[in-house]
Amino acid sequence: MGRAPCCDKATAKKGPWSTEEDSKLKDYIEKYGTGGNWIALPLKAGLKRCGKSCRLRWLNYLRPNIKHGDFTDEEDRIICSLFASIGSRWSIIAAQLPGRTDNDIKNYWNTKLKKKLMAMTMTSQYQRKPPPFVSLSPLYKDCTNFYTPTGSFTPFEPMSSLQPDPLNNDNTTLAANSSFIHTPESLVSYMQYYPAKENFLMFGSGEPRCSSSDGSSSHISYAREIKQEDMSNFQGFGASNGYEDNLKFMLSHGCTSTGGEDVNQWTEKPSGYNLDKDLEDVKRLISSSSNNSCNENFIDENKTQGTVMYETTDCRCNIRKI
DNA sequence: AAACCACCCAACCGCATGTCA
DNA sequence: CTGACATGCGGTTGGGTGGTT
Numbered sequence A: 001m002g003r004a005p006c007c008d009k010a011t012a013k014k015g016p017w018s019t020e021e022d023s024k025l026k027d028y029i030e031k032y033g034t035g036g037n038w039i040a041l042p043l044k045a046g047l048k049r050c051g052k053s054c055r056l057r058w059l060n061y062l063r064p065n066i067k068h069g070d071f072t073d074e075e076d077r078i079i080c081s082l083f084a085s086i087g088s089r090w091s092i093i094a095a096q097l098p099g100r101t102d103n104d105i106k107n108y109w110n111t112k113l114k115k116k117l118m119a120m121t122m123t124s125q126y127q128r129k130p131p132p133f134v135s136l137s138p139l140y141k142d143c144t145n146f147y148t149p150t151g152s153f154t155p156f157e158p159m160s161s162l163q164p165d166p167l168n169n170d171n172t173t174l175a176a177n178s179s180f181i182h183t184p185e186s187l188v189s190y191m192q193y194y195p196a197k198e199n200f201l202m203f204g205s206g207e208p209r210c211s212s213s214d215g216s217s218s219h220i221s222y223a224r225e226i227k228q229e230d231m232s233n234f235q236g237f238g239a240s241n242g243y244e245d246n247l248k249f250m251l252s253h254g255c256t257s258t259g260g261e262d263v264n265q266w267t268e269k270p271s272g273y274n275l276d277k278d279l280e281d282v283k284r285l286i287s288s289s290s291n292n293s294c295n296e297n298f299i300d301e302n303k304t305q306g307t308v309m310y311e312t313t314d315c316r317c318n319i320r321k322i
Numbered sequence B: 001a002a003a004c005c006a007c008c009c010a011a012c013c014g015c016a017t018g019t020c021a
Numbered sequence C: 001c002t003g004a005c006a007t008g009c010g011g012t013t014g015g016g017t018g019g020t021t
Helices: A019-032 A041-045 A051-062 A073-086 A090-095 A102-127 A184-193 A228-233 A279-290
Strands: A200-203 A217-225 A247-252 A266-269 A298-302 A307-311 A316-320
Touching: A019 A041, A019 A051, A041 A051, A051 A102, A073 A090, A073 A102, A090 A102
Parallel strands: none
Antiparallel strands: A200 A217, A217 A247, A247 A266, A298 A307, A307 A316
């Protein structure tokens, strides 16, 4: 036997919410909370809605401190950076942007930000010149382990040997000594000029999750395996582009030693590797870096909220346990 | 002023996973 | 242990709106 029947979907009201419904829901939740039971809530609140619909309305619109309207450049950068790192995990991305909902970010990405990136890609292609590498954002100025073309990735060839800049006449490696930052511009340029080696398109997380005083750091990145035949048409990226089946996560125990030698150790995770479920791996990363005098950072495992937060002085990663 | 078009975004849908009887 | 239901998530849709012809 299962549970008691769910709400009657045949009679549940659908479509846009009226102001009356909004205030009923808002009043009820402010007074009594959700009670951890969305299915029972509409009946108690006097609404002819499905619990699922109530939950969505509350989370995306009525919840306090919801921010609507234009996204800032900073928010753009964060979204791009996280998208490059974890793909369309909107709920995780939303967790990094206070006041923004996953739905908001998803819509913003699909309607504006993605187009912005596409436009930049097209512009760069037509102009046949390298897109600009942008100076480091103040936010990231202390991050030392950006995913640069000079990085070394044990299972693959060092990035420095992967792709000489195809458009530079002098055939030098593009931005070989530049720090790489995740602005839309840099994201596009990275994807364009380092698209694949042996069927891998490599993305870096950008920010080290933990950086220590000796300069070592850890971060999570992934490589997305792509089909060679798709490369000629490759202009964008995303979870719905058909590549997700070939997604492979690379968990980096990455460190750059004081001598500048890259001692990254990469562990390939199977397709479908779930960051949220492999918190132990993440913890190991953090703790291994902690052994290297990582005293500016902390791990705060808040079990009541089901989250584990890893924070550095300049970068933050908040990974939810499911 | 009307028709058309493109865009935005709130809401729905379906799936995966967790929970409970 | 099993299966029905709850929850949360990402993808998709379609009505509303503003701009253009």
